[in-house]
Amino acid sequence: MALELDDLSAFMAVARAGGFREAARTSGLSASGLSEALKRLETRLEVRLLHRSTRSISLTEAGERLFARLTPALAEVSAALEAVQTRSDQPAGTLRLNVPANVSRTVLPGILPAFLRAHPQIRVEVTVEDSFVDILASGADAGIRYEERLEQDMIAVPIGPRQQTIVTAAAPAYLAEHGTPTHPRELLHHACMRGRFSSGRLAIWEFEKGGEVLHLDPTGPLVIQPGLACDLLIDAAVAGLGVIHLFEDWLAPHLRSGALVRFLEDWDQPFSGPMLYYSGRRHLPPPLRAFIDFIRARPESRPDQR
Numbered sequence: 001m002a003l004e005l006d007d008l009s010a011f012m013a014v015a016r017a018g019g020f021r022e023a024a025r026t027s028g029l030s031a032s033g034l035s036e037a038l039k040r041l042e043t044r045l046e047v048r049l050l051h052r053s054t055r056s057i058s059l060t061e062a063g064e065r066l067f068a069r070l071t072p073a074l075a076e077v078s079a080a081l082e083a084v085q086t087r088s089d090q091p092a093g094t095l096r097l098n099v100p101a102n103v104s105r106t107v108l109p110g111i112l113p114a115f116l117r118a119h120p121q122i123r124v125e126v127t128v129e130d131s132f133v134d135i136l137a138s139g140a141d142a143g144i145r146y147e148e149r150l151e152q153d154m155i156a157v158p159i160g161p162r163q164q165t166i167v168t169a170a171a172p173a174y175l176a177e178h179g180t181p182t183h184p185r186e187l188l189h190h191a192c193m194r195g196r197f198s199s200g201r202l203a204i205w206e207f208e209k210g211g212e213v214l215h216l217d218p219t220g221p222l223v224i225q226p227g228l229a230c231d232l233l234i235d236a237a238v239a240g241l242g243v244i245h246l247f248e249d250w251l252a253p254h255l256r257s258g259a260l261v262r263f264l265e266d267w268d269q270p271f272s273g274p275m276l277y278y279s280g281r282r283h284l285p286p287p288l289r290a291f292i293d294f295i296r297a298r299p300e301s302r303p304d305q306r
Helices: 004-017 020-027 033-047 061-085 102-105 112-118 174-179 185-187 230-238 247-259 288-295
Strands: 048-050 057-059 093-099 122-130 142-145 154-158 168-172 207-208 212-216 244-247 261-263 276-278
Touching: 004 020, 004 033, 004 061, 020 033, 020 154, 057 061, 093 102, 093 288, 102 122, 102 230, 102 247, 112 122, 112 288, 122 288, 154 288, 174 261, 185 207, 185 212, 230 244, 230 247, 244 247, 247 261, 276 288
Parallel strands: 093 122, 093 142
Antiparallel strands: 048 057, 142 276, 154 276, 168 244, 168 261, 207 212
């Protein structure tokens, strides 16, 4: 059955955007043109792909199956076209990365500017998402996650600092009023500001010292779903609302200025840094190959792969 690639692309744009108006804005096509493309596609397939109402659209079961199968397939088509159009000494095209908020805030700013200056014909699109995702189904060329959250059967390359630490801190005014904890269990009697995973589960605070490992579930006045909203958590800590437990890199400016004071340092639990991961079962798009070569050449990267 012959199907127009443009109609399939229109379906993918609408499915990703969640509506015709937003899809038109991001794709540069008209909402009416996208609607006509969807009608043609549904007519040819003889199946409804979208539930439509005056306020929203959603994928039907058939639409969900088509979206899941087309996402990696169209990514392969895009990569193949980019490979044909690109000279080997001058990679061009779009690199799509799916990364957690901490990486977007503390790792990529030290890498992307130099990479883009070195490769002016490459464009990078970054999706910030803290949840565990299937990078191929998400439309990304590669993801960045920590080792315990890597997908199976993926090739992984170190990126950014090889060791990171989550630290515990609070504003001087808070500590002056409530005292400075000398043991993690004392945090159970303090106002602790928490993060919640996209799954709905609260992030457990972990501590380790001399072989003793503690997992705490403290309470407090503020809970946020991590991501860029962590700035709100930090601002609240600086304002003296309570204790924060977050990446040292993210808190570093406030620790240096004295707006926050770090404590329980001997209980800090360092862990290995993030990894860039990608599928070894597909052709590598030139922008991704250029990015891998670039980060492997950086001083903090190690030659070993996972």
